[in-house]
Amino acid sequence: MQTKFLNENIYVKSYASVGSFLEKKSRYGSYLDLIIEDPIANRKTWEEAESAFQKTAFTLALKKASLNNENIDCIFAGDLINQCMASSYAFKEIGIPFCGVYGACSTMALTIISAANLIASKMAENAAAVTSSHFCSAERQYRFPLEYGGQRTPSSQWTATASGCTLLTKNETDIFLSAYNIGKIVDLGVKDSANMGAAMAPAAADTIMSFLHDSNTAPSDYDAIFTGDLGEIGSNLLYGLLNKENIDIKANHHDCGLLLYNKEIMDVHSGASGCGCSAAILNGYIFKEMQRGTFKNILFCATGALLSETSSKQSETIPAIAHLINFRRK
């Protein structure tokens, strides 16, 4: 069975989210723990800045949990920058065992699942899951130099400048992971790297269907179903794919890519994207509203497009993946 039900619950000890000036102006900006107004964050390069965002999110989560570095058994981290550079450089001086993870924009879910496994196998008491993205480091790596001012197609999404960190623990707290689903790679042949929502929707559909089937539940059993960063186009495609299987999630579905920015006042085209997008929404809006009791049982399905600049240039299709976690509140 693709869905894994945790024998012993793994708990969310603490969480933190960091964004920049654009994320602050967003609908859910007030849920972020910290705003670093200037996206360069007093560093020399965009990559160093992204590392700073990630380290800040980790430090904040640690502080909120009243824990020290010595209490964290392992950090699981990843990002979009070649060789996961933002993560490696963020934690190079921290002295905590480190596992690099690559799941493109699905990384927030993948790092949490990895950390949960380490705790579930009794190898750790506390483990951290961290990820980030940065508009400026992503644009120059995947698309054009910022100075070029290239026009963006209507289907494109805006990479969030944000980071999120979730600290997991074996010790009981209010919010816990009760199940997860590690996705399969799905590739329906989309080649347009400016339409990643379309590439990722089939992966989201595959993972959500697998989870609902394995858990014998319906979308209405959950207070909310969050997808990672499908954006407007991807979300609509997801509805279509699920409708074919007589599954309707529209009533309680939210896409982090549509939650992060405020489309009415911000021209982000199809929505937000980047590892930092779902990371900021999960560790800002979702967990805070779970703690308040607004949500008691949710699905978090982060999506990732596993393309690279090289694969795009080689006219390859875009494989995608989606990893899902069922978070519950006591």
Place this chain on the structure above:
Amino acid sequence: MQTKFLNENIYVKSYASVGSFLEKKSRYGSYLDLIIEDPIANRKTWEEAESAFQKTAFTLALKKASLNNENIDCIFAGDLINQCMASSYAFKEIGIPFCGVYGACSTMALTIISAANLIASKMAENAAAVTSSHFCSAERQYRFPLEYGGQRTPSSQWTATASGCTLLTKNETDIFLSAYNIGKIVDLGVKDSANMGAAMAPAAADTIMSFLHDSNTAPSDYDAIFTGDLGEIGSNLLYGLLNKENIDIKANHHDCGLLLYNKEIMDVHSGASGCGCSAAILNGYIFKEMQRGTFKNILFCATGALLSETSSKQSETIPAIAHLINFRRK
């Protein structure tokens, strides 16, 4: 404690290794399961070829274990190509839950540890750990276009064109993992990307010392201690760093980067490197000699330099990491 002792043993069900013409000519070439003579492997690009090596290693390991795709709960894979493209594209059609892992040349150890955790947490019966590297895809990404024919410095290492796959299981076999150590990132300030052995040696020293301390053992307690791809320069630096702490591993230390090629007849400078280097030696020479009984208790410490082309251009130092596994034979 940084070292984790597995409560229940995790077993090596099967393993396979694949190399190309240069790896075939190497000292341990006869241990490889398959040689794909032409490194492009009938594909259009070096990246596609690398994916083919990885898929071949996985398929061979599965075949040797008489298992099918349906028997594998999860694949953990990673490589050196930007966005771990070789791994994602290798497994995009296989229909098995997939976790991307990034540990640079330490990936063979990190994928095995990740797979072991999934099994140890009772979420899987069988899981695969796979990695690869390819001289041609790595050279053009990190250094120069192949056609340029750039000269290599004496401290540089030759990226192996190889892949290795280890299948882990909860069901008893002869070879098992008894402990592992997830390394911390160590950065002593080396900036020369053509001397990665020097950058990685401190990380290897840190992880080996941590393991020996936690397990209260000495190097002589092991039949052999294998490091990933420190090469000649890195191995000598490792001896020096450990000697300072009164630890002498020289008597039973082997570096996969020095084992893979035959320095007497092949001009690979400081040795071999790449995720595929230690993957090929582990899943070729080491496991086969363990099965024969030559080794009964070994340490496998894969090393990774967490640099990127971007970090090199930005004159950043090279953070490194080493993950260690203690394999034993019944």
